[in-house]
Amino acid sequence: MKKNHPTKNHVLRCFTLLCTALITLNLSAQNSEIVIIDENFPNKNGLIASLPVDVKLIEANSQSSLQQTLETAVKAGTSIQNIHLFCNTDNSIITLGNQQYSTDNIVSNLDKMAFSGHTPKNLLVYSCTLAKHAEGIALLEAIADETNLNVASCFSCETIDEELEFNFSTSPTLITSSLFK
Secondary structure, X not given: OOOOOOOHHHHHHHHHHHHHHHHHHHHHHHOOEEEEEEOOOOOHHHHHHHOOOOOEEEEEOOOOOHHHHHXXXXXXXXXXXXXXXXXXXXXXXXXXXXXXXXXXXXXXXXXXXXXXXXXXOEEEEOOOOHXXXXXXXXXXXXXXXXXXXXXXXXXXXXXXXXXXXXXXXXXXXXXXXXXXX
């Protein structure tokens, strides 16, 4: 009786298929982060290059609105826990696309109904100024009210390392970011 031995090509194809399946499963299981980056964010390309491979990315361009971008992130999947927002900010304004958002216009630019019914998520705003100023805190709180997200930001960016501490949050939880482990 002749034994059929798999050829080297057959073994290699099976091994490649298995590895691909394992990588796909691993990436799907770990993907709880999504990053929004504005096209005008300083060193955008360096930031994108440093993101872990399993992180979903939304690039906001000049036609992007905060409503559209956040809604896309919220609806990206139930496994998403943290939405990381990289855009230009100052003491009281977030700039995304060509639009500036402040407490004066945020309510008219976000549709609260579009964000109802999603699983709890954190919006981590990478800014070193918003949480230091009353106007910035009011803007972060207004975004939280309109989106049902826990919005967090930093008081200071003096010690940025792998665990950035978001010491301002619209809910009573301490949030650290492990995006760049």
